Amino acid sequence: MKKRQLILEDGTVFNGTAFGSDQATTGEIVFNTGMTGYQEILSDPSYCGQIVTLTYPLIGNYGINSDDFESIQPSIQALVVKEASAAPSNFRKQHTIDSFLKFHEIPGIEGIDTRKLTKIIRKQGAMKARLTEATETVETGASWEAISLPNDQVQRMSTAKPYVVPGRGKRIVVMDFGMKHGILRELAARDCHITVVPWHYSPEQILHLNPDGVMLTNGPGDPKDVETATKTIRELISQVPIFGICLGHQLIALAAGANTEKLKFGHRGSNHPVKDLATGKTYLTSQNHGYTVTKESLSSTDLELTQVALNDGTVEGLQHKKYPVMSVQYHPEAAPGPEDTRHLFDEFLDMTQQTTQPSSKGEATYA
Numbered sequence: 001m002k003k004r005q006l007i008l009e010d011g012t013v014f015n016g017t018a019f020g021s022d023q024a025t026t027g028e029i030v031f032n033t034g035m036t037g038y039q040e041i042l043s044d045p046s047y048c049g050q051i052v053t054l055t056y057p058l059i060g061n062y063g064i065n066s067d068d069f070e071s072i073q074p075s076i077q078a079l080v081v082k083e084a085s086a087a088p089s090n091f092r093k094q095h096t097i098d099s100f101l102k103f104h105e106i107p108g109i110e111g112i113d114t115r116k117l118t119k120i121i122r123k124q125g126a127m128k129a130r131l132t133e134a135t136e137t138v139e140t141g142a143s144w145e146a147i148s149l150p151n152d153q154v155q156r157m158s159t160a161k162p163y164v165v166p167g168r169g170k171r172i173v174v175m176d177f178g179m180k181h182g183i184l185r186e187l188a189a190r191d192c193h194i195t196v197v198p199w200h201y202s203p204e205q206i207l208h209l210n211p212d213g214v215m216l217t218n219g220p221g222d223p224k225d226v227e228t229a230t231k232t233i234r235e236l237i238s239q240v241p242i243f244g245i246c247l248g249h250q251l252i253a254l255a256a257g258a259n260t261e262k263l264k265f266g267h268r269g270s271n272h273p274v275k276d277l278a279t280g281k282t283y284l285t286s287q288n289h290g291y292t293v294t295k296e297s298l299s300s301t302d303l304e305l306t307q308v309a310l311n312d313g314t315v316e317g318l319q320h321k322k323y324p325v326m327s328v329q330y331h332p333e334a335a336p337g338p339e340d341t342r343h344l345f346d347e348f349l350d351m352t353q354q355t356t357q358p359s360s361k362g363e364a365t366y367a
């Protein structure tokens with residue numbers, strides 16, 4: 001078995017065994033605490049450029065199947081696990097995790113105490129890490145600084161050309177920032193006529209499609225890296241009902257004049273409790289994000305805080321005070337994860353009945 005090392009920016013070195021493809025690689029290291037759903041995590045484009053470690057110790061035990069992908073091409077930088085199952089057992093199984101990662105040229109390392117690794121990330125915060133042959137010397141602080149991580153992930157993950165998923169229902173334009181299939185699945189299940197457009201589509205191009213509503217998807221990286229999209233959303237807010245998920249939520253916040261910031265180590269897992277402030281109900285949610293909307297920055301905007309994370313009090317949901325625009329930081333499409341908040345897709349489609357004409361009082365009148 002080939003030896004491989006995981007070297008963290010803080011100097012910690014983990015020794016393990018290679019699986020997946022061969023190349024050495026560098027990325028931001030993040031952890032996900034979900035007990036299942038590794039295939040969806042591997043193929044979630046929001047992880048583009050990140051080395052993902054999973055706290056659940058046995059990964060790959062039900063194989064890789066044809067049904068559970070969240071994108072065609074997995075885009076994680078590397079995978080770090082305790083044990084990669086070589087003998088998966090499931091009636092849907094098509095590949096082992098090793099052969100799947102080899103095919104997609106993604107390196108992995110196993111034999112790592114991923115819970116110890118996670119505790120280090122929680123203490124030190126998200127940092128750079130390198131996956132390499134065991135013979136490479138440990139990098140020093142200065143050389144880590146010289147390694148810059150990418151900031152063009154949305155450009156790489158978004159569709160290059162618009163395309164249609166036909167339906168007979170509501171006309172929804174989806175701005176693709178690195179969309180998970182789950183979002184399309186939910187809209188298609190509600191018979192929407194879906195037009196998926198590239199991240200840089202202009203307000204004119206979007207409105208020309210005559211949408212009943214605009215969906216802003218999840219996506220990788222820092223929301224401040226896609227200023228063009230923020231400007232587009234700023235123009236759309238008063239003209240069409242909008243629903244934003246994760247990166248889409250952060251972009252609505254920026255467009256409305258709020259701020260975003262990087263969390264110390266992010267939220268990634270399938271059991272994050274979120275409280276709806278209007279009803280007092282708590283939902284379990286699926287999450288994958290490293291940035292958050294700055295709560296204090298909301299006071300100078302027309303956005304109202306609707307939901308908060310119960311673990312750390314951060315912003316989880318927003319609603320525009322004048323227009324039919326809402327967003328959540330978590331994943332109501334829940335792939336993987338609990339389905340508590342799927343109803344938000346229905347609420348979005350209900351919202352598309354509302355007009356966006358401000359009344360004489362400056363409030364929107366919802367027909």
Ligand SMILES: NC(=O)CC[C@H](N)C(=O)O
Nearest residue numbers: 218219221246247290291
């Ligand atoms: N899943 C997402 O859309 C993540 C949004 C953003 N890239 C973040 O990490 O916060």
